[in-house]
Amino acid sequence: MITRSVSFRRFVFWLFLAVCLSGCTIPERRTASGTHHHSFIAYSPVPANDNEIRLALKDNIDVQGLVTTAGSEYIAKTALPAVRDADCLAIARARHVRIVGKTNLSEFAITPSGLNDFYGTPRNPFSKLHQIIPGGSSSGSAAAIVSGLADVAFGTDSAGSIRVPAACCGIVGLKTTFGLVSLHGAFPVEPKHLDTIGPIGKDIAHVVLGMDLLENGFAARYAAAVQNKQLGQQVRIGRLYLSGTDPKIDKAIDDALARAHFQVVPLNQDFKAKWDAAQKDGNTMAAAGAWISDQQYISKWGVRPRTKAVILLGRLLYPGEYKKAVARRAAWQHALAQVFKKVDFIALPTLQVTPPAVPWLGRIALLEVRVLNVQNTVAVNYAGDPALALPVPLSHEHFPVTSLQLVGPRFSEAGLLNAGRIVETSEEGTSRATR
Numbered sequence: 001m002i003t004r005s006v007s008f009r010r011f012v013f014w015l016f017l018a019v020c021l022s023g024c025t026i027p028e029r030r031t032a033s034g035t036h037h038h039s040f041i042a043y044s045p046v047p048a049n050d051n052e053i054r055l056a057l058k059d060n061i062d063v064q065g066l067v068t069t070a071g072s073e074y075i076a077k078t079a080l081p082a083v084r085d086a087d088c089l090a091i092a093r094a095r096h097v098r099i100v101g102k103t104n105l106s107e108f109a110i111t112p113s114g115l116n117d118f119y120g121t122p123r124n125p126f127s128k129l130h131q132i133i134p135g136g137s138s139s140g141s142a143a144a145i146v147s148g149l150a151d152v153a154f155g156t157d158s159a160g161s162i163r164v165p166a167a168c169c170g171i172v173g174l175k176t177t178f179g180l181v182s183l184h185g186a187f188p189v190e191p192k193h194l195d196t197i198g199p200i201g202k203d204i205a206h207v208v209l210g211m212d213l214l215e216n217g218f219a220a221r222y223a224a225a226v227q228n229k230q231l232g233q234q235v236r237i238g239r240l241y242l243s244g245t246d247p248k249i250d251k252a253i254d255d256a257l258a259r260a261h262f263q264v265v266p267l268n269q270d271f272k273a274k275w276d277a278a279q280k281d282g283n284t285m286a287a288a289g290a291w292i293s294d295q296q297y298i299s300k301w302g303v304r305p306r307t308k309a310v311i312l313l314g315r316l317l318y319p320g321e322y323k324k325a326v327a328r329r330a331a332w333q334h335a336l337a338q339v340f341k342k343v344d345f346i347a348l349p350t351l352q353v354t355p356p357a358v359p360w361l362g363r364i365a366l367l368e369v370r371v372l373n374v375q376n377t378v379a380v381n382y383a384g385d386p387a388l389a390l391p392v393p394l395s396h397e398h399f400p401v402t403s404l405q406l407v408g409p410r411f412s413e414a415g416l417l418n419a420g421r422i423v424e425t426s427e428e429g430t431s432r433a434t435r
Contacts, residue, residue: 038120039143041069041076043101052098053209056150058141059102060109060187061197062086070187071105071137073118074302086185088154088197092213100150104140107307108297109156109189110290112371114139114165115358117304123147124169126399130357133371135168137161141200142169152210153200158189159286160350160377162198163389167350167403170391172207172420173200175377177410178384181214190289193329194282194381204390204420211413218414225414232261232422237406238343240267240275242376245352248395249402253349256392256404259426262419265343271335275379278332281325282382283372288322290314306364325382333383340409345419348376350389350403354396380407388416390423 041059046052057063060070062082069076085093092099104119106112114136115121122143124132134143138155142165145153155162157175166173176198183191199210212219229235237257241250257264291314297303298311339346352374359367380387386408391401404423408416 037123037143037147038104038116039122039140039147039149040101041071041104041119041140042066043149044099046098046100050098052096054100054149054151055092055097055213056100056103056141056144056153057089058105058109058138058153058155060105060156061088061102061154062185063089063099063102066102068187069102070109071107071116071119072297072303072307074297074300076118077302082185084185087182088186088214091216095213097213101144103138103144103153106137106139107304108290108294109137109158109161109187110286110294110310111306111368112136112160112164112375113358113364113368114142114168115364117306118302121358124355126170126355132355132357133168133367135165135355135371138165138173138200142166142171142173145169145171145200145202145206151201152206152213154197154210154214155200156186156189157196157198157377157381158194158289159282159381160375162200163350163377163387163403163405164371164375166200166389167391167405168355170401170403171200171202172204172388172390174198174207174211174389174413174417175380175387176211176214176413177386178381180386180411180413188289188293190286190292192289193326193384194286194289196381204417204424207388207420208417211417215413221414222417225418226421229415229418232426233263235260235262235345235419235422236343237262237264237419238267238339238346239264240272240346240348242272242275242348242352244374245349246354249349249352249354252392252394252402253347253404256423256427257347260419260423261426262347262422264347267339267346271339274332274335277328278379278382279376281328281332282378284317284321284325285382286378287314288318288325291318306368309365329382332379336383336385337409344408345412345416346407348405348407350377350405351375354394354399354402376405385410386413386416388420390420392423392427
C-alpha cells in the first residue's frame with residue numbers, strides 16, 4: 001500500500017527498523033484458529049448434517065456480542081464486544097445464514113502478506129516444503145474457503161485485500177464498487193475513498209451467492225447478465241500488459257482469454273503509464289489512510305512493530321502527498337471511463353509473480369515490500385471501480401494456477417461475474433477434453 005520513490009525508501013527503512021526491533025522470527029499464539037490452520041480467530045463448529053450456507057467474516061467486521069479484534073492483540077485484550085452487527089450483515093441475518101466464525105487477517109488490515117504475528121498465519125494450500133504467504137489482508141477469509149469450513153467469506157479490500165489472498169490461494173474474490181456496500185461497522189483503513197466489502201468463494205457460483213447476501217436482488221441481476229451475454233464472443237476485453245510480470249503469467253492470462261473466446265483489444269502505452277501512476281497514488285492514499293485511522297495505536301503495547309512502521313509511513317505521506325493523490329483521482333476515473341467506452345472489461349494478472357514463500361529467519365520487512373510491488377490491485381481501489389480475481393491454469397514448477405483480474409466500470413459486478421463464469425466454463429471444458 002505504499003508509493004515508490006522517496007516514500008518507498010522510507011517505507012523500507014521503517015520496516016527494516018521495525019523488524020530489527022522485533023527480532024527475526026514470527027511468534028505465533030495458538031488460539032481457536034490454531035486447530036484450523038489459523039484461518040479463524042473465533043470459530044463456531046457446524047452441527048453434523050447441517051445444510052445451511054456457512055458464512056465466515058473477516059474479523060474487522062462487527063458481529064453483535066463479539067469483540068472485533070482487527071487481527072490485533074491490543075484490541076483483542078482491550079475492546080468491548082460489538083453492540084450491533086455491521087450493516088453488511090443485514091441480508092444474511094434476515095435469511096438466517098449461519099455465521100461460522102471471524103477470520104484471521106493482517107493486523108489492522110494494512111500489510112499485504114497476510115501474516116499475523118499474534119494469531120498465527122493462515123495456511124496457503126500450495127505450501128509444501130516452504131510456507132507460502134496466504135496473501136493479505138483477508139488471509140483468513142481465503143483460507144477458510146480453501147479449508148472447506150465456509151461456503152462464502154466476506155473480506156474487506158482497500159488496496160487488494162480480497163483479490164490478493166484469492167490469487168495466492170487459487171480461489172475467487174470480488175472487490176465491489178466503492179460505496180455499494182455500507183462500511184458502517186467495519187474497522188477502517190481509508191473509508192473516504194478506498195475501503196470496500198466483498199465476497200470470496202471457491203468458484204463464481206459461490207461469489208454470486210455472497211454478492212446476493214450483500215446486495216438485494218443481485219442474483220436476478222447476475223441471471224440477466226448471463227442471459228444478455230452468454231458467450232465470450234460477445235464480451236470485449238482490454239488487455240493491459242505491465243512491466244515486471246513473469247512471462248509465464250502473462251501467457252497464462254492470454255491463454256485463458258483465448259479459450260474464453262473474448263474479443264481482446266491490447267491497451268496502449270499511454271494507458272499503461274496512467275495505470276502505473278494510479279498505482280502509486282493509490283498506495284499513497286492507502287498508507288496515509290493507515291495513519292488517519294490507526295494513529296491512536298502507535299504507542300500501544302501489543303501492536304506489532306511492522307504495523308507501527310506502516311502507520312508511521314502514513315504520517316510521512318499525510319497530508320501533503322495524500323492531498324495530491326486525492327486531487328488526481330478524478331483524472332484517473334475519467335481515463336478509465338474513456339477505456340470502458342471501447343471495451344467491457346480490462347484484463348491483467350492479479351499478481352505479477354507467483355506468491356513468495358515466508359522467509360525462514362526474519363527479512364519479513366522485505367517480504368512485505370516485495371508483495372506490495374507485485375500486486376496489480378490498488379489502481380482499481382483508487383478509482384472506486386469493481387474487480388474480480390479468479391484462478392486460471394499456469395505452467396509452473398511450483399504453482400498450478402495464477403490469477404486473472406478483470407476490472408469493470410462502476411456497478412458492473414454482475415457483468416464481471418458473468419465474464420468470470422465464461423472463463424471458468426471454458427477452463428472446465430478444456431479440463432474435460434484433456435482427461
